[in-house]
Amino acid sequence: MDEVSKREFFRLDVRLEVEFHRVGAEQSSRMKVDAFDLSESGLGLRTDQNLKPGDTLMLTLRPPGFGQINAEAKVMNVEPDEHEKAKFRAGCKFVAISRRDQNLIADYIVKVQAERLRWRKKENA
Numbered sequence: 126m127d128e129v130s131k132r133e134f135f136r137l138d139v140r141l142e143v144e145f146h147r148v149g150a151e152q153s154s155r156m157k158v159d160a161f162d163l164s165e166s167g168l169g170l171r172t173d174q175n176l177k178p179g180d181t182l183m184l185t186l187r188p189p190g191f192g193q194i195n196a197e198a199k200v201m202n203v204e205p206d207e208h209e210k211a212k213f214r215a216g217c218k219f220v221a222i223s224r225r226d227q228n229l230i231a232d233y234i235v236k237v238q239a240e241r242l243r244w245r246k247k248e249n250a
Contacts, residue, residue, distance in 0.1 A: 137164065139161065139162060141188060143186050146183055148183055149181065173211055175213075182199075186230075190236075191232065196222040197222070198217040199218050201217060
């Protein structure tokens, strides 16, 4: 089964600031990184931190106009970022997120997609 058909939710390309800290790591301070994609089931992070598959992260997202979203996520994979040396792309799956916060993510994705569609229609008019 290919990667696309394994996805349960639509994944949106974004640039969204995310704060996180590693659960169980000694002296893990809160860090700010960028998410490069987002779905109701997880997100991709661009980071210079040495994350490993299996790491658990406590995340805080603040999509513009949607307030604060909190979630616990598990790092599923990490690979070098092909666009920025010394950075990594980490794919994370939400393992604990409230229904409210998951719905806020879904609403944010729909809003951004609608804005992008309007922009494309305007550009092609």
